[in-house]
Every structure is written in C-alpha cells, then in structure tokens.
Amino acid sequence: ATCLHTGFSTPPPARSLPNQNTMKLSSLLVIIAAAGQSHAWSPGRPATSLGSKVTSNVNDGIKRHNAKNVALSRPLSVRGGTALDMTPASSLVTTLVPRIGILTSTLLYFSPFTAVRQARKTNESLDDLNPVPLAIMAVSSLCWLVYGLSVRDPFVTLSNVPGSIASIWYVMTVLPLLKGAQLQTTQNIVVGLSAVTINLWTWLALTNKSLEQVSSALGLFASGLFIVLSGSPLSTIKTVLSTKNSKSILTQLTFAQIINTALWSAYGLAIKDKFVYGPNMTGLGFGLIQLALKLVFPSK
Secondary structure, eight states, rough: OOOOOOSOOOOOOOOOOHHHHHHHHHHHHHHHHHHHHHSTTTTTSOOOOHHHHHHHHHHHHHHHEHHHHHHHHEEEETTTTTEEOTTTTGGGGHHHHHHHHHHHHHHHHHHHHHHHHHHHHHOOOOOTOOOOHHHHHHHHHHHHHHHHHHTTTTHHHHHHHHHHHHHHHHHHGGGGGGOOOHHHHHHHHHHHHHHHHHHHHHHHHSSOOOOHHHHHHHHHHHHHHHHHHHHHHGHHHHHHHHOOTTTTTTTTHHHHHHHHHHHHHHHHHHHHHHHHHHHHHHHHHHHHHHHHHHHOOOOO
C-alpha cells in the first residue's frame, strides 16, 4: 500500500503500556515512602492525605526557618543568666581567643619556673616563694586535662598539657628544699588532693553515669580546684599586710593569671560552658586583688 505524504514523518511504533499491577505497585511504594517521611502514619495521629501532608511539611519547614532566624537574631542565652551576642565579631572568641589562651595558660604555669630553678640551683630554701600554689597546681592541671579530654575540647586539653608536666616538676623540686611545718603542709596538700581526685575518678568509672554526668562532675571538681589555686597566693595576705611587703606574691604569676583568666572567661561565655567561665571569672577577681596588693605594698 502507498502512504500519502502529509508533511509528517511516519509515527514510531506504539510502545507497550506498563502492566497495570506494576503501576499500582509503584504508586503504592511512592505513597508509603511519602508517608514514612511524614508523620501521617504515626501512632496516635490520624492519617491524612498526601497532598495536605506535603503542604503541612512545607509550612513546618518555613516556620522552623523563621524561628531559626529569630533565634539567631537574639542574644545567645548563657547558663547562669548571662547573655552573649553571637555576632561575627564575637565568633572570634571561639577561635582566636582560646588559641591565645593556650599560650597564656602555658605562661601562667611556667611563671614560677625561674624562682624554682633558682632555688634548686642554690640548693637553699625557697625564701619568700609560697609553695602552696605549686602543690595545688600539680593536681588542678591534671584535673583540667582530664575534663578537657572528657568533653573533647582541644583548647582546654592542650592548654593544660604543659602545666601538668611543669607543676609535677615544681613539686618534686621544692619538696627537698622545704622544712618543718611548710614541708608538712605541702605534703598534706599534694597527698590529700591526689587522694580525693583518684577516688572521684574511680567512682565515676565504676558507677553507671552517662558521659555528660561524668564530664559535669569532672568540670565541677576542676573548677573548685582552680578557684582555690587562683586564691592561694592570697594565703600570705596576712604577712603582706603586716610587713607591707608583697614579695611573697609573684609578679609574673599575678599578671599571667589576670590575662589568662580574662581570655578563658570570654571563651567560656562564648561556648556556654559554666565550668570554664565560672572559675576563670573568680580567678580574674583574685588576680586583680593580688595586683592591688602589689601596687599598694611593693616588693622590697
């Protein structure tokens, strides 16, 4: 037979239509997948049509997006009632400040190094150097190191590695130079705090505590030790006031403490960690008191 030319090409052969059962199965799978992603089939909720559910999901997404924008536009609420505005400028607090904090923490821990080395070199007594902060530092730095590891904070962890090593060296160096009541007091502090720390770690390891609970307990204990450490130079305040001489308060330690605690207070507020900003703000206050004593009663 001859085909008339109509300006159109010969139509392609007709394709076979999909099996009706296959189409039904495909449609059913699509509906099940959509329902699984939505909550249409959740227990306790009525089943809804797919079209209305898609519309609802879109509306929910818009609401969540708007709520997120509103939350970001507000000051970030910090535990303890303080607020910090997380602007792009303040984001530097969570990146640059803790890096500087690692340096200042190292300077803080190494501030007694010269005085201890000089006493070791002459093999004489420590003179006016107060050994109490050194004894507390040996345990406090280890506690902060463990807390940093538990919360996986690289800044808190790395800032206490040098201090842990240095403070142990301080204690081992000064103990042979101490005598009488001063030696006994220092020994009691080191042994007593070490015993409490070891027992706390053992209890946390053997009890059925969550990681968050363990970290909170470690942070609370480390915070308490740091507050004691920050105020320990003031243990000679009676001598300073009676002699009007602040020689027993190390100048390097005082300045390092002020700078270090100020930086870590800012970082703690930025990451909303009360175990970081709480003790450091207290330590900053103690440091300013020491500085005031150094200014009012200069070393002689």
